[in-house]
Amino acid sequence: MPDALDATPYDALLLLSFGGPEGPDDVVPFLENVTRGRGIPKERLKEVGQHYFLFGGVSPINDQNRALLDALRKDFAEHGLDLPVYWGNRNWAPYLTDTLREMAADGRRRILVLTTSAYASYSGCRQYRENLADALATLRAEGLEPPRIDKLRHYFNHPGFVEPMIDGVLRSLADLPEDVRAGAHIAFTTHSIPTSAADTSGPVEAHGEGGAYVEQHLDVAELIADAVRERTGIDHPWRLVYQSRSGAPHIPWLEPDICDHLEERHAAGVPAVVMAPIGFVSDHMEVLYDLDTEAEAKAAELSLPVRRSATVGADPRFAAAVRELITERAAVERGQEVTPCALGALGPSHNLCPVGCCPARAPRPAAAGADSPYA
Missing domain, CATH: 3.40.50.1400 (Rossmann fold)
Structure with a gap:
């Protein structure tokens, strides 16, 4: 058996992704979720949905996330990282709020989040953090104690x-x-x-x-x-x-x-x-x-x-990178000295998004950052 790796203080990992339809009947409802609040007519969404209908109304992202979940769980087991992995989406099932509700019911109190976006931007980072804040607010409104959530740093140069x-x-x-x-x-x-x-x-x-x-x-x-x-x-x-x-x-x-x-x-x-x-x-x-x-x-x-050329997908080296990012962040939270792994000229990204990072046009609460209302 491999030596156990320490993920303390974290007790779960959440894979957070965009989501996508899994059949023709899902396409327009999915696009309504993506564009909610923008007032886009259903007929226009049907036109946009033609991209999905060309592929049977199925987005490949869900199966690819399932493959990544399998790769992560396999890597964690092989390297002695005892950390359960959950999956939630912003715009389709399994929905983020439902997954966080499940995690809270399972007693998860300190959660690390891996988003399927490697770079800094509003849509690639802060919007996910806003969705996390919305989901945590829903849990609190339901009388549940929201777990504390941290987000893994940008991994573009790992x-x-x-x-x-x-x-x-x-x-x-x-x-x-x-x-x-x-x-x-x-x-x-x-x-x-x-x-x-x-x-x-x-x-x-x-x-x-x-x-x-x-x-x-x-x-x-x-x-x-x-x-x-x-x-x-x-x-x-x-x-x-x-x-x-x-x-x-x-x-x-x-x-x-x-x-x-x-x-x-x-x-x-x-x-x-x-x-x-x-x-x-x-x-x-x-x-x-x-x-x-x-x-x-x-x-x-x-x-x-x-x-x-191919994207990274569920490559075992990417799963190993996620494991390394988890143990690195856990060590930081325990107050230990850490040398983050990064290639290139820019060095490792920040662990905590600063106040005002990648701002939205209209300010909204965002979790897992220096300005999070859920410390």
Whole structure:
């Protein structure tokens, strides 16, 4: 048996994700959950839902989260980490509030949260923290004592997140026809967000244009590109590009879009492109539709060879990284000296989101941060 790892003071881990429909009848109700409060008509939601209907109305994110849960539990058992793992979603079953209610009933009093988003931003961090605060408020209104919740730090530059993506890019390059492989360009992709939201993901003065959101992605892209050069001897040109824009046309969002970028690279004479979705933990709908469907259709139209590298998903190295993040944070909470593990130029992210971090347009309570009402 492995030596027991100490997760004290924590008594559970919560995997917190976005959620997705599991059949055609779920699509519109799911989108109503996602867009609640925005007044979007049901007919418009049906149009948006066509992405899901192309895949039978099923989002792959739920099965991918189940696979990650299995990988985490397997890794914890093999390494002596006695920590139960729960799963809750923001927008579909199992719903976050229901899961926290279950955890409270099971006597869980100190919970660590792993979100399926590796980077800083409102939608990738603070919005999850706001959802946690809403769920805790519901528990309190029901007469339950809310558990204390902490969130694991951003893991974008942890080796267990970066190394699987390096391998994915190498496999994609190797899969290209030999006559275009050496000249292939790497397009590192992530979710486009409004430029105003990117800038407030961290002060522009500290992080540059695009805030911490862009800076963190650029750091990961450079790590992967450097590793590819070291392992292949070829310096592939690269750029950070964006996908999945969903906002009003008059609002500035991060650019260039992946399809526009493919057109530009083709016009410049690039012989092939590897699309590397570094902004996503798993191959969920935005990867399957925006890259595997739309972007690949654009590449076919251009007769441009493309490959799409895999996301991290349930890779055992990622499960091991989560275990390391848990024991690291637990040791910090016990007052022990810790050397956090991180690659690249930026170093480890903060354990506690500061006051005003990644602000929303309208201030809302957010748990698991320095401004949490649930200390």
